[in-house]
Amino acid sequence: MWTAAAIALLVAMMMALARAFLGPSLFDRILAINSFGTKILLLIGVLGFLTERPEFMDIALLYALVNFIGTIAVLKFFRYRNLGLSGPAAGNLENRE
Numbered sequence: 658m659w660t661a662a663a664i665a666l667l668v669a670m671m672m673a674l675a676r677a678f679l680g681p682s683l684f685d686r687i688l689a690i691n692s693f694g695t696k697i698l699l700l701i702g703v704l705g706f707l708t709e710r711p712e713f714m715d716i717a718l719l720y721a722l723v724n725f726i727g728t729i730a731v732l733k734f735f736r737y738r739n740l741g742l743s744g745p746a747a748g749n750l751e752n753r754e
Contacts, residue, residue: 663703670696687731694724 670693677689698717705713 659703659707663700663707666696666700666703670700683735687728687735691724691728694720694728698724 673689673693673696677686677693680686680689698721701713701717701720705711705717
């Protein structure tokens with residue numbers, strides 16, 4: 658049963674990759690990549706269960722944090738065109754030079 662779950666996750670990952678490559682807009686592609694990361698997280702958990710290695714859950718938790726922060730960073734980059742300060746604080750830094 659768990660092997661079937663792993664195969665179903667692999668199929669869902671392929672579908673998310675197809676959406677990432679064919680997505681009509683940038684935000685569809687970012688959402689597809691975020692969904693792909695979530696499916697990888699689930700696959701790590703299933704593989705950890707299949708191999709009876711509970712430390713895979715620590716790896717999955719770390720990957721979840723990296724996936725979340727990466728998605729936020731990409732969205733911020735495409736909104737502000739930089740990853741530094743934005744808004745009034747950035748304007749004050751530009752006026753100092």
